[in-house]
Amino acid sequence: MIPVKIQCGCGQRYAFEIEPVGGRMSSSVACPVCGADGTSAANEAIAFTLSVQLSQPRSSREMVMLLAVLGCLVAGLAGVVKALNMTGGFDVLLCLLGAIGAFGLALCVYFWRR
Numbered sequence: 001m002i003p004v005k006i007q008c009g010c011g012q013r014y015a016f017e018i019e020p021v022g023g024r025m026s027s028s029v030a031c032p033v034c035g036a037d038g039t040s041a042a043n044e045a046i047a048f049t050l051s052v053q054l055s056q057p058r059s060s061r062e063m064v065m066l067l068a069v070l071g072c073l074v075a076g077l078a079g080v081v082k083a084l085n086m087t088g089g090f091d092v093l094l095c096l097l098g099a100i101g102a103f104g105l106a107l108c109v110y111f112w113r114r
């Protein structure tokens with residue numbers, strides 16, 4: 001159910017809750033004072049409410065951030081492990097730099113979202 005508030009042309013305000021069907025009113029609605037049809041206004045209100053809800057998927061966005069941080073940490077750890085298994089000097093240095101970069105990216109993402 002989403003709340004719908006309508007300001008009628010006659011100045012009357014009325015509100016109700018509706019379970020939208022396909023993002024629209026499932027039945028028509030009329031102003032309780034003058035009887036003017038408020039269905040199209042209600043459809044606009046529903047579309048607005050739904051778009052606001054869609055643009056703020058707060059929990060899923062935090063989930064993506066968490067996954068990004070975890071991914072960077074895993075990449076950093078993989079770089080360290082790879083560096084430890086190497087014998088050469090320059091490759092180890094490159095791997096460690098990559099690992100440090102991955103850790104830094106993870107920290108940046110983590111603090112940036114706060």
Ligand SMILES: [Zn+2]
Binds near residue numbers: 009010031
């Ligand atoms: Zn009215």
